[in-house]
Every structure is written in structure tokens, then in C-alpha cells.
Amino acid sequence: ALQRKKMFILDYHDLYMPYVNKVREIEGTTLYGSRTLLFLTEDGTLRPVAIELTRPPVGDKPQWKQVFTPTWDATGCWLWRLAKAHVCAHDAGYHQLVIHWLRTHCATEPYIIAANRQLSAMHPIYRLLHPHFRYTMEINALARESLINAGGIIEGCFSPEKYSIELSSAAYDQLWRFDMEALPADLIRRGMAVEDPTAEHGLKLTIEDYPFANDGLILWDAIKEWVGDYVNHYYPDPTLVESDTELQGWWTEVRTKGHADKKDEPWWPVLKTPENLIHILTTIIWVTAGHHAAVNFGQYMYAGYFPNKPTIARTNMPTEDPSEEFFENFLKKPEMALLMCFPSQIQATKVMAVLDVLSNHSPDEEYLGEKLESSWAENPVINAAFERFNGNLKRLEGIIDERNTNLKLKNRVGAGVVPYELLKPFSAPGVTGMGVPNSISI
Numbered sequence: 001a002l003q004r005k006k007m008f009i010l011d012y013h014d015l016y017m018p019y020v021n022k023v024r025e026i027e028g029t030t031l032y033g034s035r036t037l038l039f040l041t042e043d044g045t046l047r048p049v050a051i052e053l054t055r056p057p058v059g060d061k062p063q064w065k066q067v068f069t070p071t072w073d074a075t076g077c078w079l080w081r082l083a084k085a086h087v088c089a090h091d092a093g094y095h096q097l098v099i100h101w102l103r104t105h106c107a108t109e110p111y112i113i114a115a116n117r118q119l120s121a122m123h124p125i126y127r128l129l130h131p132h133f134r135y136t137m138e139i140n141a142l143a144r145e146s147l148i149n150a151g152g153i154i155e156g157c158f159s160p161e162k163y164s165i166e167l168s169s170a171a172y173d174q175l176w177r178f179d180m181e182a183l184p185a186d187l188i189r190r191g192m193a194v195e196d197p198t199a200e201h202g203l204k205l206t207i208e209d210y211p212f213a214n215d216g217l218i219l220w221d222a223i224k225e226w227v228g229d230y231v232n233h234y235y236p237d238p239t240l241v242e243s244d245t246e247l248q249g250w251w252t253e254v255r256t257k258g259h260a261d262k263k264d265e266p267w268w269p270v271l272k273t274p275e276n277l278i279h280i281l282t283t284i285i286w287v288t289a290g291h292h293a294a295v296n297f298g299q300y301m302y303a304g305y306f307p308n309k310p311t312i313a314r315t316n317m318p319t320e321d322p323s324e325e326f327f328e329n330f331l332k333k334p335e336m337a338l339l340m341c342f343p344s345q346i347q348a349t350k351v352m353a354v355l356d357v358l359s360n361h362s363p364d365e366e367y368l369g370e371k372l373e374s375s376w377a378e379n380p381v382i383n384a385a386f387e388r389f390n391g392n393l394k395r396l397e398g399i400i401d402e403r404n405t406n407l408k409l410k411n412r413v414g415a416g417v418v419p420y421e422l423l424k425p426f427s428a429p430g431v432t433g434m435g436v437p438n439s440i441s442i
Contacts, residue, residue: 110258
């Protein structure tokens with residue numbers, strides 16, 4: 001299975017382990033380090049086959065570790081359900097704090113601040129990026145006031161509890177790299193693709209029916225083509241990029257001030273040629289548009305029903321150093337053990353309300369490739385390039401609709417399966433599960 005690339009791992013062990021004992025000191029919650037093995041079946045879907053939960057040594061107790069697997073006996077079946085609930089809580093915390101907050105909202109701030117400090121409002125690159133920065137600083141300020149603040153909803157309703165932002169910062173230190181924020185590099189890094197010059201998009205996917213990658217790579221290519229047309233128009237001579245002092249000042253500030261603790265890392269892209277600039281800008285626009293849309297606007301559909309994605313676990317596994325009475329109660333009423341592990345009614349209601357707000361498109365939302373900026377309107381070359389971009393996005397909508405009717409694609413079609421429409425570029429207002437806004441505006 002390993003040689004055939006059929007085994008996948010969801011690894012929340014190393015990142016969570018330093019917080020396990022700290023979180024357990026907080027009344028009404030618990031935490032483990034976890035690893036989940038998943039097997040890629042013949043129909044292209046992933047099946048969880050083993051979950052390892054670990055608690056580090058605490059006091060005079062040694063490390064506790066147990067592997068849970070799917071089973072047909074009643075007790076084992078309920079233990080498997082509980083283990084899955086714990087992993088879902090780990091996944092929910094990682095999603096919200098790392099994939100969503102850190103990699104989109106937080107990481108975009110240095111691009112915005114540096115652009116406003118270093119680039120004239122008349123600069124062509126400022127004009128290109130400006131729509132992708134709309135409302136981001138404002139929404140982040142609101143998040144710091146009422147969402148990720150001390151004692152706020154995230155700290156009270158997600159697994160890392162009051163250590164949520166500390167965990168997010170640790171993930172930044174250990175995992176964040178600008179060069180890995182480009183979609184192709186992200187897929188390769190996670191083992192979801194390998195480079196293949198003969199394949200479409202230059203990548204061969206490890207899982208052929210991977211909706212995020214299949215739709216995302218088309219969107220990535222469309223963004224890259226549009227950015228390429230734009231950059232090559234304003235920088236026809238390759239030497240103009242290196243001699244553009246405003247542009248160089250912007251990229252230097254992003255690296256040395258926006259990411260001062262990573263400023264000397266060797267993976268930062270150099271900015272010497274139009275090709276360098278195209279890749280940097282495509283990555284930034286992908287993060288603010290495609291990446292954010294994919295991880296944000298489906299949250300209510302996938303996690304609004306909290307048993308599908310519990311965000312916190314409140315009780316330990318029944319097999320972890322149980323008292324005789326505790327284990328007997330589990331055997332008598334295992335369903336109560338599962339409900340007690342799930343978020344409380346207050347926690348679940350708060351999360352549902354927040355996810356509903358986050359998944360909502362406002363009536364004045366501005367979508368990727370939808371509106372020609374007034375500063376470009378009188379330039380026939382840019383106007384024509386934007387029209388091509390808009391046409392590519394409309395074609396992507398049709399491709400996604402067609403894919404969602406293909407019964408062979410079981411990860412996006414089937415009984416009870418939410419159709420994968422997160423990267424359909426345009427949307428009506430409200431909770432629609434589709435639409436790629438220009439910017440991180442919610």
C-alpha cells in the first residue's frame with residue numbers, strides 16, 4: 001500500500017503534544033496528540049483505518065498511547081466513534097488556526113502594509129493588488145476584537161483552548177514558507193502531487209478525484225495567465241523589474257519587516273525578472289482569493305452540523321486510566337459518553353453562529369475576474385487580458401458543474417455529499433458554498 005501510494009496520514013501529533021497537559025488543566029476540555037492513517041480505496045475515496053491518540057507523561061503517570069481501529073464489536077465500535085470525534089476536534093482547530101487564520105488572514109497583512117508604504121497608488125503593481133486587499137485589515141481587526149481575542153469564541157470553543165494563538169504562532173514558526181503557499185508547491189509538499197511535465201498543469205495528482213486540487217489548478221493557471229499578461233505589458237524589458245525601486249522596496253519590506261524572523265531563509269523567491277514577479281503575485285492572489293474561498297465559504301455546510309465536525313473534545317477516552325465506575329458508565333450508555341465528549345450546547349451554538357457569518361457573502365462582494373477596475377479600463381491591452389481572464393473563469397464554472405454530475409467522482413457526488421463548488425468563481429449573496437471573492441473580506 002505504501003509503495004502504491006495508497007496510505008495517507010493526518011498528523012496532529014508533534015504540533016499538539018506540547019499543549020496536551022496545558023489544555024488538560026482547563027476544566028471541561030481535553031486534548032491528545034493524534035495520528036490518523038487513511039487508505040485510498042479502489043473507488044478513489046479515503047477510508048480511516050487507524051487512529052493513534054497520545055498523552056505525554058504527567059506527574060507520576062507515564063505516557064499513555066493507544067491505537068484504535070474500525071471494529072464490529074459493540075465496545076470497539078463506540079471507542080472508534082470517540083476516537084474519530086477527538087481527531088475531528090484536532091482537525092477543526094488546525095483548520096481554523098493554521099489553514100484559515102494563519103495562511104490567509106494573517107499572512108496577507110505584510111503584503112498589504114508593505115504595499116501601502118512602498119508603492120505609489122499609481123504604481124501598476126499596486127493597482128493590480130489593490131482589489132485583493134479589500135477589507136482584509138478591517139476584518140482582521142474585528143477578528144482580534146471578538147473572535148481570536150483572549151477568552152473569545154475560538155479560545156472557548158476549539159481544541160487548543162486558550163493556547164489557540166500560541167499554537168498558530170508555533171505553526172507559523174515550524175511550517176509557514178512563502179514558496180510553499182503557491183498551490184502546486186503546496187500539493188507537492190503534502191504528498192498530494194508530483195511534478196510531471198507531461199501531465200496537465202505539470203502535476204500528477206496522488207488522488208485523481210481530489211476536488212480542491214482539480215478545480216484549484218485550473219483557477220491557479222487562470223490567475224497566472226492574467227498576472228503574466230499584466231506584468232509583461234508593464235515590464236516588457238526584463239531589467240525593469242530589478243530597477244524598479246518601489247517594487248524592490250515593497251518585496252524587501254515583506255521579507256525583512258513583515259517576516260523579520262524568517263528574513264534570512266533561503267527559500268524566499270528573488271525578485272529580478274518578470275517571471276519572478278509573476279510567480280510572487282500569482283501566489284499572493286491565489287492566497288487571498290482561491291485558497292481563502294476554499295477554506296472559508298464551505299465551513300457552515302461542512303461543520304454547521306456540529307457532530308460532523310466537533311470543534312472541541314471535553315472528555316478523555318474511556319480507556320485512558322479509567323476508574324471502574326467511569327468505564328461501567330461508558331459500557332451502559334456509550335451514546336452519553338459520545339455526547340459528553342462533543343462540544344456543549346453553548347459551544348456548539350456559538351460555533352454554528354460564527355460559521356454561518358464566516359460562510360456568508362455580502363451583497364457588495366467583489367468576485368475574482370468579475371469587475372474591470374476603472375484604472376485599467378482605458379488600457380486596451382489590459383482590458384483584453386482581463387476579458388480573457390473573465391472568460392477562463394466562466395469556463396471553470398462550467399467545468400465544475402460538469403464534474404459535479406459525474407457519478408464516478410465519489411468525492412464530489414453521491415448521497416448526502418455536498419457538491420464541491422467552493423472554487424466556482426461567482427456567487428449570489430448569502431451562504432451558497434461557492435464564489436471566489438477578490439479578497440479576504442470576511
